[in-house]
Amino acid sequence: MSHSEKAAIFNKNEAKVNWHDKALWYVREKRDNAAHGVKGWEYLRDTASKIKGNVLSNLDNYLIEFEANALKNGIKVHWASDAKEHNSIVYKIVKEHNAKKVVKSKSMLTEECHLNPYLESKNIEVVDTDLGEYIVQIAKETPSHIVLPAIHKTKEEVDELFQEHLGTKPSNGNPEYLTNEARKHLRNKFLQADVAITGVNFAIAETGGFVVCTNEGNADMGAHLVPVHIACMGIEKIIPKEEHLGVFLRLLARSATGQPITTYSSHFNKPAEGKELHIVIVDNGRTEQLSREDFRSSLHCIRCGACMNTCPIYRRSGGHSYDATIPGPIGSILSPGKDLTKHSSLPFASTLCGSCSNVCPVKINIHEQLYKWRQIIVKEEPQPFVKKSILKIAGKVLENRTLYNFAGKSARFMLKYAPKFMIYSKLNAWGNARDLPEVKNTNFDDWYKAKRKNKK
Amino acid sequence: MRVGLFIPCYINQLYPEVAIATLELLEKLKVDVYYPSTQTCCGQPLGNSGYEEDSKGACQLFVENFKEYDCIVGPSGSCIYHVKKHFDILEQTPDVVKVRNNAYELCEFIVKVLGKTDLGASFPHKVGLHKSCHGLRGLHLGSCSERMDPHFSTEEDLLNNVKGLELMKLNREDECCGFGGTFSVFEEAISVKMGKDKIQDHLNSGVEVITGADHSCLMHLEGLINRDNKPLKVMHIAEILNSTI
Numbered sequence: 033m034s035h036s037e038k039a040a041i042f043n044k045n046e047a048k049v050n051w052h053d054k055a056l057w058y059v060r061e062k063r064d065n066a067a068h069g070v071k072g073w074e075y076l077r078d079t080a081s082k083i084k085g086n087v088l089s090n091l092d093n094y095l096i097e098f099e100a101n102a103l104k105n106g107i108k109v110h111w112a113s114d115a116k117e118h119n120s121i122v123y124k125i126v127k128e129h130n131a132k133k134v135v136k137s138k139s140m141l142t143e144e145c146h147l148n149p150y151l152e153s154k155n156i157e158v159v160d161t162d163l164g165e166y167i168v169q170i171a172k173e174t175p176s177h178i179v180l181p182a183i184h185k186t187k188e189e190v191d192e193l194f195q196e197h198l199g200t201k202p203s204n205g206n207p208e209y210l211t212n213e214a215r216k217h218l219r220n221k222f223l224q225a226d227v228a229i230t231g232v233n234f235a236i237a238e239t240g241g242f243v244v245c246t247n248e249g250n251a252d253m254g255a256h257l258v259p260v261h262i263a264c265m266g267i268e269k270i271i272p273k274e275e276h277l278g279v280f281l282r283l284l285a286r287s288a289t290g291q292p293i294t295t296y297s298s299h300f301n302k303p304a305e306g307k308e309l310h311i312v313i314v315d316n317g318r319t320e321q322l323s324r325e326d327f328r329s330s331l332h333c334i335r336c337g338a339c340m341n342t343c344p345i346y347r348r349s350g351g352h353s354y355d356a357t358i359p360g361p362i363g364s365i366l367s368p369g370k371d372l373t374k375h376s377s378l379p380f381a382s383t384l385c386g387s388c389s390n391v392c393p394v395k396i397n398i399h400e401q402l403y404k405w406r407q408i409i410v411k412e413e414p415q416p417f418v419k420k421s422i423l424k425i426a427g428k429v430l431e432n433r434t435l436y437n438f439a440g441k442s443a444r445f446m447l448k449y450a451p452k453f454m455i456y457s458k459l460n461a462w463g464n465a466r467d468l469p470e471v472k473n474t475n476f477d478d479w480y481k482a483k484r485k486n487k488k
Numbered sequence: 489m490r491v492g493l494f495i496p497c498y499i500n501q502l503y504p505e506v507a508i509a510t511l512e513l514l515e516k517l518k519v520d521v522y523y524p525s526t527q528t529c530c531g532q533p534l535g536n537s538g539y540e541e542d543s544k545g546a547c548q549l550f551v552e553n554f555k556e557y558d559c560i561v562g563p564s565g566s567c568i569y570h571v572k573k574h575f576d577i578l579e580q581t582p583d584v585v586k587v588r589n590n591a592y593e594l595c596e597f598i599v600k601v602l603g604k605t606d607l608g609a610s611f612p613h614k615v616g617l618h619k620s621c622h623g624l625r626g627l628h629l630g631s632c633s634e635r636m637d638p639h640f641s642t643e644e645d646l647l648n649n650v651k652g653l654e655l656m657k658l659n660r661e662d663e664c665c666g667f668g669g670t671f672s673v674f675e676e677a678i679s680v681k682m683g684k685d686k687i688q689d690h691l692n693s694g695v696e697v698i699t700g701a702d703h704s705c706l707m708h709l710e711g712l713i714n715r716d717n718k719p720l721k722v723m724h725i726a727e728i729l730n731s732t733i
Contacts, residue, residue, distance in 0.1 A: 035675070036674055036675045036676070036677070036678070039675065039677055039678050040676070040677035040678075043677040043678065043681055046681075049681060053685070057660070064633065064634075067636055068636060070636075073636040074635060074636055074637065342634060344663055344664045344666070344682050345675070345678050345682075348678050348681050348682060348685075349678055380538075380671070380674060380675070381675060381678075382668070382671070383621065383664050383666060383667065383668025383669075383671050383679075383682075384536065384621070384622075384668065385621035385625065385664035385668075386621055386622075386625035386626060387621070387625070387632075387634055387662075387663075387664070389625075390625060390632050390634035390635050391634040403535070403536070403574075406536070406537065406538035407538050407540055407541075408538075409538055410537070410538035410539055411538075411541075419537070419670075419674070423533070423534055423537050423539045423542060424539070424542055426533060426534060426542075427534055427539065427542030427543055427545065427546065428545075429528075430497070430528045430529040430531065430534075430543070430545070430546035430549075431528070431544075431545025431546045431548070431549050432528075432545075433526045433527075433528060433549075436497070436528040436529075440497070440500065440501040443501065444501055444502070461672075461673045461674070461676040462672060462673055462676075462711070464676060464680070465676075465680040465712065465715060466680065466683075466708065466711030466712050466714075466715055467710075467711045467712075467714040467715045468711065469502045469503070469707055469710070469711070471502065472502070472503075472504055472505070474504055475500050475501045475502075475504055476495050476499065476500040476501075476504040476507035476508065477500060477525070479504050479507075479508060480511075480523055480525075481525075484511075484523070
C-alpha cells in the first residue's frame with residue numbers, strides 16, 4: 033500500500049488525527065522555546081553540519097581510529113556489512129555466554145536490522161526497556177516515531193494494553209499508575225537479564241568511547257547490571273573528538289523533545305572489571321548512500337525526530353503510514369536508498385514545504401532531496417498510466433503556445449459547461465472535498481489584448 | 489528598467505483578476521512593464537511530480553520570453569522559486585543565468601527592488617496572511633518559525649501599510665496549507681485535512697479575508713471554504729494592495 037492509501041485510512045478517524053497532530057505540535061513548540069534559549073542556535077547548527085560533513089568525507093580514517101582506541105580500552109570491536117551479519121554477531125556473543133534473556137534500550141539500528149524477531153527465533157527473550165518501545169513491543173507493533181515510539185497510542189489505549197499484558201487494573205489512562213506498573217515489571221526484567229544491548233548516539237574517534245542518550249536511564253540500568261554489554265552503531269555515528277560532543281548534545285535533546293539535555297548522557301569508555309563490552313559497527317547500506325552525492329548528507333542525521341514533529345504531513349498521517357523503520361521526512365530520503373520499489377511513494381508524501389530542512393539540527397536539505405528522489409523514481413519505477421500520460425502531455429502543451437491556448441480555453445470551457453457529475457466524479461480527487469474554481473468570462477491573455485493594445 | 493510580467497498558467501486561465509491587479513499595481517508604481525504574449529508556464533507542476541525532464545521545453549520557452557528584460561516579476565512565490573531553484577536542468581547559458589538571477593516574486597520586487605512599502609492602498613478588513621512555503625522558506629520572503637533569526641516579513645511590511653487593514657495573528661503562522669501541486673490530488677486525504685486545519689486557524693483568529701502571495705495555495709483553501717460554506721473570503725495580496733476605498 034502506498035503512503036497516501038495508508039494515510040487515507042488513518043484519516044478516517046479525524047478526532048485521532050487531531051489528537052496526534054496536537055501532541056506532536058506540542059513537542060515542536062517545546063523545541064522552539066528551547067532553541068530560542070540558545071544564543072547562536074543557527075551557528076550551532078552550522079557547526080554540527082560541518083562536523084558531520086567532515087566525518088563523512090573521512091569516514092574510513094575516523095572508523096579505523098575509533099577501532100584502534102576502543103581496542104586499547106579493552107572494548108571488543110566487530111564489523112557487520114549488513115543486517116544479517118549484525119544479527120549473527122549479536123547472537124554469537126549472546127550464545128557464547130549461554131544467555132537467555134536480553135534487555136535492550138532503544139536502538140533504531142536494531143529495529144532496522146530486525147534483531148528482536150531474529151533473537152526470538154533462537155529462543156532468546158528480548159525486552160525493550162524504553163517505555164514507549166515496550167508499549168509497542170507488547171502491542172506487537174513497530175515504533176511510529178524514532179524518539180516517541182508509541183506516540184500513536186493514547187493513554188487509554190496503553191491502559192487496555194497493560195491490563196491485557198501486565199494484568200494491571202483499569203485506571204482510565206492514569207499515566208502515573210501506568211508508568212509505575214511498567215517500572216515494576218521492567219525492574220524484574222533488568223534483574224533477570226544476562227546481556228544488555230544498547231544503541232550508540234555518538235562514538236568518539238579520538239577516545240574510542242561512546243555516548244548513549246536516554247531519558248529513562250534504561251541503557252545504564254541494563255548495561256550496569258549485566259556481565260555483557262553489546263552496543264550497536266551505524267558507521268555514521270562517529271564524531272572526531274570529544275570536544276565536538278558539546279555541539280551535538282546541545283542540539284540533540286532540544287531538537288528532539290525541547291529539553292536542554294537528555295536526562296542521561298552516559299559515557300562508556302571501557303568494560304567494567306570482570307565484564308565485557310562489545311561494539312558492533314554496521315554498514316547495512318550506508319556506504320551506498322554515501323556514494324550518492326545528492327543524498328549523502330542524509331547520513332548527517334542524529335535521529336532527533338524534529339523533522340517528524342514539524343512535518344504537517346507526518347503529524348496527520350501517523351508514522352506507520354510510511355511503512356519504514358524511520359518514518360517522516362528523513363525516513364523518506366533514507367528509505368528509497370535501501371529499497372526503491374518498496375518506498376517509492378515516500379518522496380511524494382510531502383508538499384516540499386521545507387520546514388523539515390529548517391528544523392534539522394544538522395542542516396540536512398531534506399526537502400531538496402525529496403525533490404531529487406522524485407526525479408529518479410519516475411524513471412526507475414513503473415508509474416500509474418494516467419499520471420504519467422497527463423504529465424507527459426502537459427510537458428508538450430506547456431512548451432507550445434498554440435497548444436497552451438487551446439488547452440487553456442478547452443479547460444475553461446469544460447469547467448464552465450460540463451455537467452457536475454462529470455467534474456465531481458471519482459476520477460477527480462480534487463473535487464471530493466473541494467469546489468473547483470469558478471470560471472470567469474475571460475482569461476488574462478484576452479483581457480490584455482483588448483485593454484493594452486499598444487504594448488507588446 | 490524594463491520589467492517582464494510573468495503570469496502563471498493557472499492565474500492566466502482561472503484568476504485573470506489577480507493578473508490584472510498585479511499589472512495595475514506595477515503600473516501605479518510607475519514600472520515600465522511588458523507582458524510577453526507567448527509565455528506559458530514555469531514547468532513546476534512537472535518538476536515537482538518527478539518529470540522535470542519533460543519540462544525542459546517549457547523552461548526554455550520561459551527563458552526565451554523573458555531574457556530581454558531587466559527584471560521578471562510574477563504574482564506567485566512558488567513559480568518564481570521554481571525558476572530560481574530548479575532551472576538548473578537547462579544548460580546555464582548567459583540568458584538562463586540572467587533570467588534566474590532577475591526573477592522576483594511581486595512583493596519581493598516592490599519591497600526589495602523598488603524600496604517601497606506604503607503603496608497608498610486601503611482595505612478596511614480583518615486579514616489573515618497565508619505565508620506560502622515556497623515564498624517563505626524558498627525565497628526568504630520572511631523569517632521562518634523554525635529558524636532563530638530576527639523577525640521580518642516582506643508581505644507584512646506591505647500589509648501593515650494598508651489603511652484600515654487589521655492583520656490578525658495566527659496560531660501556526662507558517663504551517664503549510666496542504667496544496668503542494670499534484671500532492672493535492674495524489675495525497676488527497678492529507679491535503680484536505682491540512683487545508684481544513686489551516687482554515688480553522690484563520691477562523692479562530694477572527695479573519696475575514698485570507699490573503700497571500702501564492703494563489704495556488706489560496707485556490708486550494710478557497711475550494712474547501714466554498715465546499716464547506718465557511719464565512720471567509722480569499723484574495724491575492726496584489727488585489728488588496730491594488731485596492732482603494
